[in-house]
Amino acid sequence: MSFSLPPSWSGRTLTGLRTKLLNWFDKHQRDLPWRRAADGTAGGPRDPYRVWVSEVMLQQTTVTAVVPYFERFVAALPDVRALAAADEQRVLKLWEGLGYYRRARHLHAAAKALAEAHVDQLPDDPAVWDALPGVGRYILGAVLSQAFDRKLPIVEANSLRVLARLFGHRGDPRVGAGKAWVWTAAETVLPNARCGDFNQALMELGALVCTPTAPDCGACPLQGHCEAKRLGLQEQIPPKKKPPAITEVSEVGVVIRSGDTLLLCQRPADAGRWQNMWEVPHAPRAGDEDVSDAAVRVAKELTGLDVEPGVEVMTVKHGVTRYAITLVCVEAALVGGGAFAPGSYADAKWVTPADLAAYPVSSPQRKLMTALADPNRQPRLF
Numbered sequence: 001m002s003f004s005l006p007p008s009w010s011g012r013t014l015t016g017l018r019t020k021l022l023n024w025f026d027k028h029q030r031d032l033p034w035r036r037a038a039d040g041t042a043g044g045p046r047d048p049y050r051v052w053v054s055e056v057m058l059q060q061t062t063v064t065a066v067v068p069y070f071e072r073f074v075a076a077l078p079d080v081r082a083l084a085a086a087d088e089q090r091v092l093k094l095w096e097g098l099g100y101y102r103r104a105r106h107l108h109a110a111a112k113a114l115a116e117a118h119v120d121q122l123p124d125d126p127a128v129w130d131a132l133p134g135v136g137r138y139i140l141g142a143v144l145s146q147a148f149d150r151k152l153p154i155v156e157a158n159s160l161r162v163l164a165r166l167f168g169h170r171g172d173p174r175v176g177a178g179k180a181w182v183w184t185a186a187e188t189v190l191p192n193a194r195c196g197d198f199n200q201a202l203m204e205l206g207a208l209v210c211t212p213t214a215p216d217c218g219a220c221p222l223q224g225h226c227e228a229k230r231l232g233l234q235e236q237i238p239p240k241k242k243p244p245a246i247t248e249v250s251e252v253g254v255v256i257r258s259g260d261t262l263l264l265c266q267r268p269a270d271a272g273r274w275q276n277m278w279e280v281p282h283a284p285r286a287g288d289e290d291v292s293d294a295a296v297r298v299a300k301e302l303t304g305l306d307v308e309p310g311v312e313v314m315t316v317k318h319g320v321t322r323y324a325i326t327l328v329c330v331e332a333a334l335v336g337g338g339a340f341a342p343g344s345y346a347d348a349k350w351v352t353p354a355d356l357a358a359y360p361v362s363s364p365q366r367k368l369m370t371a372l373a374d375p376n377r378q379p380r381l382f
């Protein structure tokens with residue numbers, strides 16, 4: 001079904017809806033750091049760089065989680081030139097814990113591409129943005145509408161829900177023809193001015209009022225226009241996503257030890273996830289393989305080193321996409337004078353536990369490394 005406005009709507013209905021939503025936003029929007037100018041003042045002109053960084057961070061991540069990361073990131077790398085000049089390891093370290101590290105790599109690569117093209121100021125030009133890595137239709141619309149008031153729509157989880165309910169869309173607006181429907185709806189409702197505010201208002205309404213369950217329709221500025229409310233279908237629209245089937249995985253991680261140091265390995269640039277980040281070697285256990293046997297095998301297969309397994313250090317449980325992973329971490333002493341063999345890993349270093357804080361690592365690995373750096377939280381290995 002392609003999008004069209006309800007037949008009963010006149011031009012004034014749409015104008016009234018826009019005014020109500022913008023008025024609501026002016027009154028209820030949260031005071032978020034990226035909504036302030038670079039000098040911290042509220043209500044001033046938006047800084048395109050801060051808008052861009054925030055929108056990339058906010059993809060797949062909540063506002064609450066993003067705020068401290070955003071503040072740290074823009075304090076360390078305050079403009080696109082600083083980001084372009086930064087080492088990738090620094091960018092990944094600033095992003096550590098936020099997840100979806102591909103976003104950070106794309107952001108960095110895009111800043112470098114702009115620097116190579118001698119672009120100092122982020123441009124008000126959709127064609128330039130469209131050619132940058134990691135910039136899809138959402139980022140393009142979000143940045144250009146907020147920073148330059150370009151009339152470009154955005155669709156993400158919150159605005160998608162508001163639009164589907166407002167117009168009573170019965171299909172799934174996340175897939176197939178539903179996707180085209182929701183983008184056209186987002187484009188149609190946009191006003192000619194304050195486009196960035198309007199886009200943010202739709203998202204903010206979805207986050208604060210038109211929530212996935214129990215939307216607060218009584219507090220909603222759009223209640224007089226809303227088809228889902230009229231039909232009592234707020235909870236059915238949009239249809240719920242089926243949760244993915246979860247697969248349990250048992251892994252072993254090996255803390256390969258030589259004196260006061262342990263082997264820290266760097267994942268290759270073409271790894272499926274956590275590219276170029278650091279970790280202790282880990283891999284799934286084979287069937288009901290004994291943890292110590294698995295540690296010896298994994299150390300040999302991933303690093304080429306022979307080890308003598310020791311005590312268990314800790315178990316870390318974590319989820320990655322549709323996998324529930326139980327990572328049993330085992331200490332193992334280096335046996336003989338073998339050398340690290342690159343292949344599975346791009347690089348490796350012998351480091352002390354105190355050095356671990358400097359390297360970008362995944363969240364489960366950070367849990368292990370925090371314990372290794374604290375003599376009270378591990379079996380006095382270091």
Ligand code: SF4
Pocket residue numbers: 162165166209210211215216217218220221222223224226227228229234
């Ligand atoms: S009236 Fe209710 S369902 Fe409709 S947009 Fe507002 S909060 Fe959402």
